[in-house]
Amino acid sequence: MTEIEPPELPRGIALAWGVAASPQRGPKREMSVERIVDAAVELADAEGIGAVSMAAVAAALGFTPMSLYRYVSAKDDLLLLMQEQATGLPPESIREHSHWRDRLLALYAEQVLLYLRHPWMLSLPINGSPITPNSSAWLDASLEALEGTPLSADERMAVALAVTGDARWCGIVQAGYTEQSRGSGLSPDEVAVRESELYDRVITADEFPALRRAIDSGVFTSPDDPFRFGMERVLDGVSSYIDSLDHGGAREPVTDWIAIEPAELAGDRRLKEAQKAVREAEKALRTARRVERQALREARERVAKPAKTV
Incomplete structure (x- = not known):
């Protein structure tokens, strides 16, 4: 029987666990994954996640973007490491x-x-x-x-x-x-x-x-x-x-997951058109009901007005 090899850890996760290979070249001592993540978290806390880019983090540290890529090779990895650091340990x-x-x-x-x-x-x-x-x-x-x-x-x-x-x-x-x-x-x-x-x-x-x-x-x-x-x-x-x-009660497992119909996942064109038609009909119905309620209010006001005497 052939043994199945366990999946390789993505680099971001490997970095989080401290088992990723260190860069062979690049700035020594002055640069580290920890410093990069620290700078990125500080930037996100101050200006939001939209302000975080490899270029912005590199500028904050006084290095070139290429020097960062030797330590964190993708922005997705940086985001994962930022989340990991900000999360910290439970108190x-x-x-x-x-x-x-x-x-x-x-x-x-x-x-x-x-x-x-x-x-x-x-x-x-x-x-x-x-x-x-x-x-x-x-x-x-x-x-x-x-x-x-x-x-x-x-x-x-x-x-x-x-x-x-x-x-x-x-x-x-x-x-x-x-x-x-x-x-x-x-x-x-x-x-x-x-x-x-x-x-x-x-x-x-x-x-x-x-x-x-x-x-x-x-x-x-x-x-x-x-x-x-x-x-x-x-x-x-x-x-x-x-x-x-x-007190001896029975367990109540729930195995019915809420899921989208396979036909929806497949992007069936006719189904999408039908769903769009339903949404448009619902919108028209809401508008018609709004008009009806307004007409009813106006009718009640007219009925409530005292009749004019001749």
């Missing part, structure tokens, strides 16, 4: 929490802080599982928090991914508000008020009744943290499931 303080729920909440909060400190990380694509050392350490910490529970390995991974996903979504929204605040000169609270006012201009009770009621109740200016609330409720569900397992 030791999370181990102060002995209960799985408290530890996961601490990990959630620390991950949100990571995104707030380095919002450019949210612009980087997610390419598979976290294979770099620091990213692996965060996943390991979440799985370790659940080791004393009756959850299976698959279930622990699912919970860990839920925590990470919620933290990322919270980071995306909060970083967006922070960016708006910087660009407008408004405080985050003032940005929220302005957003609520914008909704006031376009969201009507006729067209979006539930959303209109939520806006009127002040959801966009509420001091409550909806993301933490959601995370707490997710963990409520996990806790209930663990209690069920502790």
